[in-house]
Amino acid sequence: xxxxxxxxxxxxxxxxxxxxxxxxxxxxxxxxxxxxxxxxxxxxxxxxxxxxxxxxxxxxxxxxxxxxxxxxxxxxxxxxxxxxxxxxxxxx
Numbered sequence: 873x874x875x876x877x878x879x880x881x882x883x884x885x886x887x888x889x890x891x892x893x894x895x896x897x898x899x900x901x902x903x904x905x906x907x908x909x910x911x912x913x914x915x916x917x918x919x920x921x922x923x924x925x926x927x928x929x930x931x932x933x934x935x936x937x938x939x940x941x942x943x944x945x946x947x948x949x950x951x952x953x954x955x956x957x958x959x960x961x962x963x964x
Contacts, residue, residue: 879913879940880906886938886947887917899932907963913940914950916964937964 874882884901891897898920905916916937921930936949937958950958958964 874913874940874942874945876906876908876913878945879942880915882940882945882947883913883915883938886940887915890949896930901938905964908942909958909963911942913942914938914958914963915940 880901880903883906887899887901888897891899896919899917900920900923901915901917902923907914914937917935918932919927919930921927922932936952936955938947939950939954940947955964
């Protein structure tokens, strides 16, 4: 079973790998918005220009957080249905 630190490291590595092909790969996990739900670590992220400098024009929209299975360490993006559920419950 992964702890939060290990899960966050896996999420960050997954994000780094996935974002290499994006127009802007300058992204980072937002640790203060991460949470655990149903055996998964959920990790929102955004562009560094927004996170560090408040540049609203750099803020991502429509990006799905990463989930890390705490039992296996497997990483993926959450689904839109999961995002809607988390937003309805004020988790995202």
